[in-house]
Amino acid sequence: MIQYAVRRLLLAVPTLFGVTLLVFSMVRMLPGDPAQAMAGVHATQEYIEQVRRTLGLDQPLHVQYGRFMIGLFRGDLGTSIRTGLPVSREVWSRMVPTLELTLVSLFLATFFGVAVGVISSTKPYSVFDYTSMFGALVGLSAPVFWLGLMLMLLFSVRLGWLPAAGRSGPINLILPSVTLAASSVALVARFTRSTMLEVMRQDYVNTARAKGLRQRAVVLRHALRNALIPIVTIIGLRFGALLSGAVLTETVFAWPGVGRLMVDSISARDYPVVQGAVLLLALAFVVINLVVDLLYGVVNPRIQYD
Amino acid sequence: MARKVLLLACVFLVGLAAWAAPKPGGEMVIGFGTDPESLDPNKITSAPAGMVLTHVAETLLLMTEDLKVAPLLVENWTVSEDGLTVLLYIRKGVFFHDGAPLNADAVKVNLERFRTATYAFLLFPRVNTIDVVDEYTVRFNLDKPFAPLIAHLTHNFVAIVSPKQIAELPAGKDILEPVGTGPFKFDAWVRGDYVRLVRNGNYWGDKAYLDSVVFKVIPSDATRLVLLETGQLHAMMRVPPLDASRVAATAGLELLNIPSVRTIYIAFNYQKAPFTDVRIRQAINYAVDKEAIVKEVLGGVGGVSDAAIMPLVFGHAGQEPYTYDPEKARDLLKAAGFPNGFKCTLYHPTGRYMMDAAVAEAVQAYLAEVGIDAKLVTMEWAAYLAYLRKPQPEATFDMFMLGWGCVTLDADYGLFALFHTSEWAPVGSNRSFYSDPTVDTLLDLARVVSDPVGRRATYASLLTYLWKDAPWLYLHYEGQLNAQRTVAKDLIHHPREYILAHKAWLDQ
Numbered sequence: 001m002i003q004y005a006v007r008r009l010l011l012a013v014p015t016l017f018g019v020t021l022l023v024f025s026m027v028r029m030l031p032g033d034p035a036q037a038m039a040g041v042h043a044t045q046e047y048i049e050q051v052r053r054t055l056g057l058d059q060p061l062h063v064q065y066g067r068f069m070i071g072l073f074r075g076d077l078g079t080s081i082r083t084g085l086p087v088s089r090e091v092w093s094r095m096v097p098t099l100e101l102t103l104v105s106l107f108l109a110t111f112f113g114v115a116v117g118v119i120s121s122t123k124p125y126s127v128f129d130y131t132s133m134f135g136a137l138v139g140l141s142a143p144v145f146w147l148g149l150m151l152m153l154l155f156s157v158r159l160g161w162l163p164a165a166g167r168s169g170p171i172n173l174i175l176p177s178v179t180l181a182a183s184s185v186a187l188v189a190r191f192t193r194s195t196m197l198e199v200m201r202q203d204y205v206n207t208a209r210a211k212g213l214r215q216r217a218v219v220l221r222h223a224l225r226n227a228l229i230p231i232v233t234i235i236g237l238r239f240g241a242l243l244s245g246a247v248l249t250e251t252v253f254a255w256p257g258v259g260r261l262m263v264d265s266i267s268a269r270d271y272p273v274v275q276g277a278v279l280l281l282a283l284a285f286v287v288i289n290l291v292v293d294l295l296y297g298v299v300n301p302r303i304q305y306d
Numbered sequence: 307m308a309r310k311v312l313l314l315a316c317v318f319l320v321g322l323a324a325w326a327a328p329k330p331g332g333e334m335v336i337g338f339g340t341d342p343e344s345l346d347p348n349k350i351t352s353a354p355a356g357m358v359l360t361h362v363a364e365t366l367l368l369m370t371e372d373l374k375v376a377p378l379l380v381e382n383w384t385v386s387e388d389g390l391t392v393l394l395y396i397r398k399g400v401f402f403h404d405g406a407p408l409n410a411d412a413v414k415v416n417l418e419r420f421r422t423a424t425y426a427f428l429l430f431p432r433v434n435t436i437d438v439v440d441e442y443t444v445r446f447n448l449d450k451p452f453a454p455l456i457a458h459l460t461h462n463f464v465a466i467v468s469p470k471q472i473a474e475l476p477a478g479k480d481i482l483e484p485v486g487t488g489p490f491k492f493d494a495w496v497r498g499d500y501v502r503l504v505r506n507g508n509y510w511g512d513k514a515y516l517d518s519v520v521f522k523v524i525p526s527d528a529t530r531l532v533l534l535e536t537g538q539l540h541a542m543m544r545v546p547p548l549d550a551s552r553v554a555a556t557a558g559l560e561l562l563n564i565p566s567v568r569t570i571y572i573a574f575n576y577q578k579a580p581f582t583d584v585r586i587r588q589a590i591n592y593a594v595d596k597e598a599i600v601k602e603v604l605g606g607v608g609g610v611s612d613a614a615i616m617p618l619v620f621g622h623a624g625q626e627p628y629t630y631d632p633e634k635a636r637d638l639l640k641a642a643g644f645p646n647g648f649k650c651t652l653y654h655p656t657g658r659y660m661m662d663a664a665v666a667e668a669v670q671a672y673l674a675e676v677g678i679d680a681k682l683v684t685m686e687w688a689a690y691l692a693y694l695r696k697p698q699p700e701a702t703f704d705m706f707m708l709g710w711g712c713v714t715l716d717a718d719y720g721l722f723a724l725f726h727t728s729e730w731a732p733v734g735s736n737r738s739f740y741s742d743p744t745v746d747t748l749l750d751l752a753r754v755v756s757d758p759v760g761r762r763a764t765y766a767s768l769l770t771y772l773w774k775d776a777p778w779l780y781l782h783y784e785g786q787l788n789a790q791r792t793v794a795k796d797l798i799h800h801p802r803e804y805i806l807a808h809k810a811w812l813d814q
Contacts, residue, residue: 252528
């Protein structure tokens with residue numbers, strides 16, 4: 001398994017190399033000029049050219065890419081055009097809040113999604129099933145902006161129970177993580193329900209029941225375990241989606257995460273920061289995929305890594 | 307009886323004084339939309355960054371909220387008769403937060419550093435050399451008179467930081483934690499979250515009442531308002547116009563409608579037919595109901611333009627408005643050979659200025675009424691700016707919407723870069739390729755006339771000329787819709803789009 005993990009990590013190198021090439025060329029394909037964006041609406045051409053030279057943006061593209069890659073091998077992601085700070089510091093300081101938010105949301109999505117899905121599948125077409133699946137549909141379709149503001153109005157303005165926004169303590173995590181998790185809880189719940197319903201029809205479940213096992217043991221030990229592989233896959237995918245899709249939640253709740261940093265940096269055509277952030281997110285995706293693949297083996301010992 | 311009345315009166319007066327007297331202490335939290343890009347005077351380019359910096363690092367001269375130039379780190383100044391020498395007399399007994407004294411050397415070091423900065427080309431275009439005359443006197447030597455210089459020294463980007471900090475700064479690095487002379491000292495900056503400043507107990511002037519002030523970054527307007535309502539903020543910038551009446555009606559909140567120095571206009575491509583014909587340009591000015599746009603689209607925030615600069619700017623002279631008159635517009639179009647109107651494109655930003663896309667749509671509808679079929683094109687801001695910086699033969703646009711904040715409050719800053727022929731894009735900001743010898747002469751003249759009365763008269767003639775020539779569809783100047791909790795006292799909401807906490811206090 002360790003060998004497998006190492007091989008997968010090594011295989012990630014060409015993937016990440018491809019990402020650098022893609023993101024490097026894509027940000028440069030955007031219309032707009034970072035030197036102009038940095039110098040502002042009032043700047044003269046002379047000053048813009050000066051900024052361009054200072055930033056090394058007057059160099060041919062392959063030279064810029066070469067510099068970027070050399071820096072990367074040295075662990076240097078470059079310097080932000082907008083703020084003049086090292087990109088690694090900028091991105092990492094904003095990655096931490098995003099990770100906090102994403103991990104809590106992922107926990108909520110997994111715990112509530114699986115629980116609701118399992119209960120619904122054991123009582124199909126019951127009131128609980130209909131209500132929870134309708135709730136899941138609402139959770140999937142509610143726009144994050146709307147849901148965030150509604151939760152804020154209810155729990156902060158009306159009831160005064162929770163702080164509306166900002167990141168001053170753990171309590172501040174509740175509203176944004178619930179908002180971010182809503183669609184994932186819904187998706188995981190619906191997915192768990194349908195997978196469980198399929199599994200529950202299998203012969204080995206009937207055998208377990210025939211053995212006289214209690215419903216709880218049948219569901220948790222025999223059915224859920226076999227349903228877990230697709231569920232783990234969808235949770236892994238959601239993790240990636242949460243990580244890269246937190247920008248709206250971050251904006252509504254003034255959460256200083258990497259999503260907002262990326263949007264601000266794209267607006268300012270801050271190429272190094274966009275490159276750095278995308279690269280880090282791509283790395284996170286690679287790691288998540290690997291972890292999901294390794295989890296398959298834990299969930300189902302018949303899966304061999306060679 | 308008389309004694310009783312006197313006693314009661316005394317008690318009332320003491321009570322009144324206690325009620326009105328500022329209370330020291332506390333932390334005030336101010337919400338705004340964009341994280342400062344930097345806190346280094348050499349690097350900053352935006353109003354939010356200027357707002358935070360000005361609490362820590364002071365300018366040489368001050369632009370008060372009623373837009374008068376007042377002494378600050380410079381106590382007094384003189385301009386020679388030929389306008390080529392400016393002497394600045396620096397305040398004595400002022401120290402930076404790190405203990406370094408403020409003197410002529412410190413000012414020179416800062417100004418020399420600033421001459422390499424983003425905005426130096428606009429603020430100090432004619433300064434040749436800067437000399438230290440004695441310990442507390444600095445001299446600017448100019449190659450040509452430049453009357454706006456004094457106003458430009460009030461610009462918040464020309465903030466003075468400790469010479470020690472500059473000396474110790476590694477080459478190529480920016481200042482992250484500015485050390486100035488201001489009433490607040492830098493404390494912490496969590497990127498994308500907040501900047502916190504604490505009271506400077508050794509401030510040379512009237513000390514701040516607050517223990518600390520926090521500038522909190524909240525990108526969503528709606529969230530900012532919720533935070534103000536729940537008391538997590540004491541003041542905020544940019545109330546969404548749709549929420550204005552609700553804020554005004556909420557107990558404990560105050561809505562403030564403050565003018566801004568930004569003028570919003572739609573410029574015509576002056577070199578492209580049919581906009582080369584003044585009748586077409588005037589027709590468009592008559593065709594659009596600016597009053598209705600300000601009232602209905604902007605919710606009454608701001609005002610209709612009566613010149614190319616807004617009324618608070620030095621040199622402003624109000625003109626006879628182009629009153630909404632579609633009939634007159636049609637007549638002018640007919641006279642210009644377009645009785646059935648024509649097709650054109652109108653470029654506009656979305657989300658950059660207050661209700662910009664909605665304003666563009668309103669303009670489109672008004673133009674359609676007189677037969678002009680304007681196609682709207684919008685772009686993301688960075689792409690938009692790049693698009694509008696093409697050299698003349700490549701620039702194929704017909705009309706574009708843009709705003710210009712005249713932050714120095716002097717007409718030169720608001721007119722020269724936009725109308726002088728030498729400023730044609732891509733060199734400068736004359737993106738509509740306006741060119742007129744009379745305008746060029748008047749703009750040059752206003753720079754060298756040092757007598758304020760003469761300058762005013764020059765700008766008045768210039769603005770009248772520009773009004774009649776109609777190089778723009780003159781729209782409106784923006785307003786700022788801010789709000790604060792009633793416990794927040796004596797905050798200054800400045801037309802430069804700043805909220806200043808220098809003298810603020812909390813009544814709680």
